Amino acid sequence: MTLAEINPLAKLSDGSFVALDAHMEMEDEAVGRHKKVLTELGVDLSEPREMYEPSDFERNVKAIDAADHRGVIQGKDHGFTGNIGLVIGAGGGSLTLTDAVRNQGGKPANYAEIGGNPSVSKSCGLAKEILQKDGVEKIAVMMSIVSNTRVDIVARGVIKACLELGKDPGETIAIFRIPGAWEDEGYKILDKYGVEYADRSVSMWDAAGTAVAKIQGGGA
Amino acid sequence: MSILLNEDFTFIVQGITGREAVNLTRECLDFGSSIVGGVTPGRKGREVHGVPVFDTVEQAVEHHGKPIDGAVATVPPAFTKDAVFEAIENGIKLIVVVTERIPRRDVAEMVELADERGARIIGPNCLGLIAPGVAKMGGIGGPAKDAAKAYVAGSVGVMSRSGGMTTEISSTLTAAGLGVSTAVSIGGDAIIGSTYADLMPLFEEDPQTEAIVIYTEPGGRMEAELVEWREEAGSTMPIVAFMAGRFMDDESMKGMTFGHAGTIVEGKEDSATEKIKRLESAGITVVERIDEIPDAVKERIGA
Amino acid sequence: MNTETLNSVFIDIELDEPTTPDPELAKKLEEVCTVGIFKATEDGTEIVRGQLDECVLCYLCEQAAPEGTLRIIKKYEN
Known part of the structure; x- marks a missing residue:
């Protein structure tokens, strides 16, 4: 994992915090060892994520x-x-x-x-x-x-x-x-x-x- | 003289029984390098081109009977961190990491342990280093007879983020009669063990080296660090830089990776245009073509 | 779109008849070739035509066969 950004973060009236949105980046080399968490997050591992649709x-x-x-x-x-x-x-x-x-x-x-x-x-x-x-x-x-x-x-x-x-x-x-x-x-x-x-x-x-x-x- | 290597330098090859490692061992031995052992767990007792194979680095050191200077790590990405830790813990001071596609966190840990223990890592994702007439450590330049064509001893130190371009540039310097003192393929990943700025003090101290040529690409802060080092150290050693990947500055190429894992433009600062500006502002000559390098070097050293 | 594939443009291999059916030789040839040019079958050695151009000129097959019975032909020479 090379980046984890949480924004915005909300404070509830009971004092606890909730992440309303998050952005994470992971280099391809590390995907193999984080399969479990990626699956839990609903990331489709068979579909490599590119910046654009491949031709x-x-x-x-x-x-x-x-x-x-x-x-x-x-x-x-x-x-x-x-x-x-x-x-x-x-x-x-x-x-x-x-x-x-x-x-x-x-x-x-x-x-x-x-x-x-x-x-x-x-x-x-x-x-x-x-x-x-x-x-x-x-x-x-x-x-x-x-x-x-x-x-x-x-x-x-x-x-x-x-x-x-x-x-x-x-x-x-x-x-x-x-x-x-x-x-x-x-x-x-x-x-x-x-x-x-x-x-x-x-x-x-x-x-x-x-x-x-x-x-x-x-x-x- | 040369940097990092000398005639008595000894090293081991970790993962020596792999296909690429067997080739690399042959090439290094033929070039005059002194490989005193190889490590592949479970293969103790075998030999690779006459080099004894051990299960652990500790056994290799024990067999050698005194400290071993270096290690070339050519093991699969998932095991590289352990191999490098093992080398450092057994007193090895220079480790060339050939393996590519190592998770970034592992690389960060390797580099940190090396720093703590006074060891140095070259790479990962590199071809190693070569001191013409002395030794080579890694696949750099290929078979000894090919390596000898491109690399003849001379006055220019070379550092390159591309393994192949290390040889192309050195061949140009050799053809122009300048030759190479030591050439280091520093690796193409986002995090590497030895940057330009890390190696510069060694070239400064080397009496053979009169000028430096660097091959560089968009992405990362390594060139900015070189400039900062140069200014802080008050260094005047002539440096000629070649910047590849200028086309990546085009708007249509934003966020795309080309070439090496570390070659991606993420902000304005790490674009080719910005880097060229910064290098030039520090008195570093930036050329547009590889074949302009020898003349630029000659002009800078007054040859 | 033209999707024709050509075989044996650059490299051919000649194996003399009497040795072809030898099952031991077939096994040996299959083993030494790193690019899969030889296949050991019930009838002996089969040359996989589609792999011929992948030959890396290591000559391990020539060394494995009885002397003079196997020849690598570089079709681009003459």
Whole structure:
């Protein structure tokens, strides 16, 4: 529990107090150990409480993430209305890349996080969901240098997403910039499918710039 | 030199038989770290990459025959508090808590006990720390050969709320010929054991460190505390900050969490814009791009 | 919406005929593979086509099979 606020508080004529209204906040991590009290209060534990109603995209990505235990993917599109599909990670990398795209005039279609070395089917599922959003024709696949998540596994996932949707990976993936673990194996796969990629010598900013130019730059 | 770690530094891995912990143990040993034991209750007598496994921290210390300096805790969230308490009670002074999703109250209790006993916690929800050429403690930088690519010994101290970005930034510093003295992934949670302000005095004392780079995000008071510390201590060590998550200042993103558990804008004070203003007012250089960091550091140290 | 799924885009596995029915080998292969590519059935080893692309190239299956009887094919090479 991180916050308990009682307001207003009423004093009865016999001197006792009654809380007329209360507001409580609990972090998700603590819910497990307070199940009893939450049930008593009538809180539905199967319905995670968000600040807003999740979109179909957000719900679908959550379901793909829950389908297997390898790695984590997240996707949000609340507040995002652009056409640049972002397959990005991890926590800090995603924040940095979203800024880099926006600050170079790009309009992201979504926010995403890949982490913890997800399975091929998970990155494939995330990329497919993004590519099926209205107005999204191309994706940018970018992360900060990875040490646990594998470059070749993500490459397989995003290329497979294109193929399964009947799209050419070389056309659909504007840029692939994930340096790090198993990068040489990943580059072999990307070469085979004609996907433009960048290693660690290309900054996250420049990779994002390439994505903006190729997706929004009027076919440049 | 480096902060927190040195050539003789010894540590144990709590939860050593878990999948991630086995990898982390291999990586640290390959990087030259001295892991003197592992703890997983019920697994005494086993070995992980040649490291003996014990049921308790006490047994590990007894086997080692003298105090052990550190512990990496990689146990499930519900058991992390007990593991950290056990480490502190057995005289361990530096505990890296890798585990994420620990209830906040537990973290608060861990940090309080560490304070009382003169121990230090790094994390939770972090990748640990690395002193190039000396040792690494935690999964930071990945396998030894990958870690050696991004981290070469040099003059810049790095502190980051993101584990992955610690490596991205250090790689940029290494490529620019500046190198890294010690890099610390401090963790992405709302409450962490060691903040920028907590670690700054150590970097100040380290003769190898000439400048600091911090990676920061919206949410929390950590940057404000760094500024307060800097002013109170009269510190002039050059600091370059990179602020990610500026897009979260948009009205449409209010109350949403991105990235890490601690990355949520709750009031005006913890927005990216406000934090940048505050950092700059204290003479800290704030850059917009990661690739601008090396030049900003060189300018500040006059290299 | 296109919901087609493709199998074995990147990875294929060849297992020589004479060893396929061996129940011991089938069990061993199922055990060593962390991504569920092998299934031990009454007839021996079954290769789960839908899992092939999840292969992490650990080569534990090649080591578990009699020498030269099992090959991991990276289809993206040549």
